[in-house]
Amino acid sequence: MFLSLTLRYNDPMQNTIRPTHVEVNLDHLCANLKAIKAKTAPAKVMIIIKANAYGHGMEAVAHHLAPHADYIGVAVLEEGILLRKKGIQTPILVLGGIWEEQIPEFIKYNLTLTASSVERLQQIDRAAEMLEKKAIVHLKFDTGMERIGVHYYTAHTLQEAALGCKHLITEGIYSHFANSDAENLDHARLQLERFNEVLDFYPKHSLPYPALRHIANSGAILQLPEATFDMVRPGIMLYGVYPSDEVQRTVNLTPALSWKSKVVYFKVTQPNHPVSYGSIWQSDENTRVVTIPVGYGDGYFRTMSNKAKVIIRGIKVPQVGRICMDQMVANLGANGSGYNGDEVILIGKQENERITAEDLAHWAGTIPYEILTNINTRVPRVYIKTDA
Numbered sequence: 001m002f003l004s005l006t007l008r009y010n011d012p013m014q015n016t017i018r019p020t021h022v023e024v025n026l027d028h029l030c031a032n033l034k035a036i037k038a039k040t041a042p043a044k045v046m047i048i049i050k051a052n053a054y055g056h057g058m059e060a061v062a063h064h065l066a067p068h069a070d071y072i073g074v075a076v077l078e079e080g081i082l083l084r085k086k087g088i089q090t091p092i093l094v095l096g097g098i099w100e101e102q103i104p105e106f107i108k109y110n111l112t113l114t115a116s117s118v119e120r121l122q123q124i125d126r127a128a129e130m131l132e133k134k135a136i137v138h139l140k141f142d143t144g145m146e147r148i149g150v151h152y153y154t155a156h157t158l159q160e161a162a163l164g165c166k167h168l169i170t171e172g173i174y175s176h177f178a179n180s181d182a183e184n185l186d187h188a189r190l191q192l193e194r195f196n197e198v199l200d201f202y203p204k205h206s207l208p209y210p211a212l213r214h215i216a217n218s219g220a221i222l223q224l225p226e227a228t229f230d231m232v233r234p235g236i237m238l239y240g241v242y243p244s245d246e247v248q249r250t251v252n253l254t255p256a257l258s259w260k261s262k263v264v265y266f267k268v269t270q271p272n273h274p275v276s277y278g279s280i281w282q283s284d285e286n287t288r289v290v291t292i293p294v295g296y297g298d299g300y301f302r303t304m305s306n307k308a309k310v311i312i313r314g315i316k317v318p319q320v321g322r323i324c325m326d327q328m329v330a331n332l333g334a335n336g337s338g339y340n341g342d343e344v345i346l347i348g349k350q351e352n353e354r355i356t357a358e359d360l361a362h363w364a365g366t367i368p369y370e371i372l373t374n375i376n377t378r379v380p381r382v383y384i385k386t387d388a
């Protein structure tokens with residue numbers, strides 16, 4: 001039996017009774033985190049909840065998962081501040097690059113900074129000195145992503161600079177994989193080798209390692225147990241989605257998110273009466289079509305036009321014609337069944353049929369990450385918890 005509760009987080013659109021909504025199963029999130037822990041213990045876990053928790057709603061996910069997590073990872077300062085303002089006390093690392101003028105805010109809200117260059121590190125140290133505080137930093141190294149971070153081959157410059165900074169606590173040291181979810185793990189293994197070389201600096205100088213060494217995202221958690229170190233950083237896995245089709249599914253995951261709507265209009269359309277903008281689809285017989293009040297303005301990508309499927313009355317039926325900003329049409333068929341008010345599954349399960357975020361990614365020519373993070377905030381999030 002399910003107890004359904006709508007948590008209204010920071011958006012007036014959440015107060016509507018729009019039949020189009022996202023359902024997030026909090027128990028599935030917890031079960032996924034538990035499965036990750038079982039695979040990576042005794043390592044700590046940083047839950048990655050940036051980009052509105054991959055579309056699942058950052059505040060609710062934080063409140064639900066933070067008590068079971070060691071660290072939270074977000075992308076930008078504002079996400080960290082929002083979590084602090086909502087009462088989240090768990091340590092938070094902002095994974096992205098920073099600007100000097102942001103540094104006092106990091107310190108004020110007790111957010112851990114990514115120090116990705118010597119210049120940034122020294123700016124953080126100076127700001128902390130002025131505020132008479134200690135700033136917590138994680139040093140970021142580039143082992144093969146060519147994004148932010150000091151190259152592995154000049155890593156000692158940042159490591160030595162950190163030793164000279166008196167107003168910092170160098171709590172962590174990290175890097176990020178480019179291809180850990182691939183079938184061919186050569187590049188990931190090379191990155192791991194480089195990360196280990198960076199870490200060798202400490203024993204070579206008879207120094208202890210920073211307390212938190214971390215590099216493993218979902219792909220590495222699933223495929224590279226030797227990359228576990230002191231902490232892992234699962235993102236997409238938490239939400240019950242595998243990072244790629246190729247990845248080895250060494251942890252059992254359950255999708256947490258369903259996306260639902262309701263039929264808002266039923267009609268029979270005739271041959272030579274094209275459906276929707278651009279007239280790119282028409283039936284060659286009288287057929288029953290339904291309008292669904294969801295479109296690319298909600299994050300249901302227009303590129304899926306004429307490719308996507310939805311579930312109505314337990315049957316997968318094709319979406320037809322161009323997906324509009326706020327509406328789209330599905331074809332029930334000449335003898336298909338369905339009518340106004342019927343539940344429509346865009347992502348999720350109904351009777352024996354299921355549509356996954358991966359399915360939408362295939363139809364849209366993208367990855368499930370992009371599908372999930374693009375579900376617009378005007379789609380209300382409803383949180384489901386098993387009634388104990």
Ligand SMILES: Cc1ncc(COP(=O)(O)O)c(C=O)c1O
Binds near residue numbers: 176216218233234
């Ligand atoms: C630095 C960093 N760590 C961890 C993650 C989580 O990755 P995933 O969702 O593939 O587990 C991300 C996501 O992009 C990231 O940028």
